[in-house]
Amino acid sequence: MSQQMLADKIGVTRQTVFAIEKDKYSPSLEVAFKISNVFEIPLEEVFTYD
Amino acid sequence: MGLSNKEKSLIISLIVTLLIFGWYFFGVFSNVTATSSEQLGFNDVIRVIFLIAILEGIIAWFFQKKGEADLVDERDKLIDTKSYRNSYWTLCIGVWFILMQLLFEASGPWSNAYHTLVFTSPIYIAHLLLLFFVLSEVIHFSTQLYHYRRGI
Numbered sequence: 001m002s003q004q005m006l007a008d009k010i011g012v013t014r015q016t017v018f019a020i021e022k023d024k025y026s027p028s029l030e031v032a033f034k035i036s037n038v039f040e041i042p043l044e045e046v047f048t049y050d
Numbered sequence: 051m052g053l054s055n056k057e058k059s060l061i062i063s064l065i066v067t068l069l070i071f072g073w074y075f076f077g078v079f080s081n082v083t084a085t086s087s088e089q090l091g092f093n094d095v096i097r098v099i100f101l102i103a104i105l106e107g108i109i110a111w112f113f114q115k116k117g118e119a120d121l122v123d124e125r126d127k128l129i130d131t132k133s134y135r136n137s138y139w140t141l142c143i144g145v146w147f148i149l150m151q152l153l154f155e156a157s158g159p160w161s162n163a164y165h166t167l168v169f170t171s172p173i174y175i176a177h178l179l180l181l182f183f184v185l186s187e188v189i190h191f192s193t194q195l196y197h198y199r200r201g202i
Contacts, residue, residue, distance in 0.1 A: 011121075012123040012124065012125065013054075013125070015056070016124075016126075019201060019202075022201070024200070025125050028124050030124075031124065
């Protein structure tokens with residue numbers, strides 16, 4: 001899935017998806033849950049706390 | 051990842067603001083000892099503000115036309131909030147600085163001597179206030195750019 005496709009599905013910009021991937025931005029819970037819903041995997045598998 | 055349209059627009063706005071107001075304030079502060087009729091005055095301020103408004107309009111129009119939907123998400127709002135906070139503090143410092151200067155002039159023990167200084171003239175105070183407005187705008191653009199590039 002491209003960054004743009006994911007961005008469209010969760011309602012953010014492509015730059016924000018890029019920033020999340022590069023660990024330059026911690027998304028809100030709402031966006032985090034939307035991402036886990038898109039990939040249909042639990043939240044803790046998408047995000048980990050360092 | 052290269053620069054986004056938003057970052058490009060911010061960089062150009064920052065450069066335009068720095069160039070135009072840099073040139074303007076260089077003219078103002080390198081000429082503080084001039085008589086009031088020789089100093090840059092109200093008309094010059096209006097001209098510069100019009101010029102900036104027109105250029106900012108062109109920049110906004112250009113990047114809007116270039117595409118990339120102007121979706122504003124939570125990250126943009128957070129960056130905007132942080133940059134406005136920094137901009138607000140810059141403006142506060144400026145206003146307090148000018149306020150203290152005016153109070154000092156009005157009631158300080160050296161107020162008589164202070165009145166003879168060119169720095170207390172109304173046009174100079176107005177320019178100083180404008181300088182802090184511009185500085186706060188520059189801080190606003192710079193903070194946004196910093197967070198877009200370095201993360202938040």
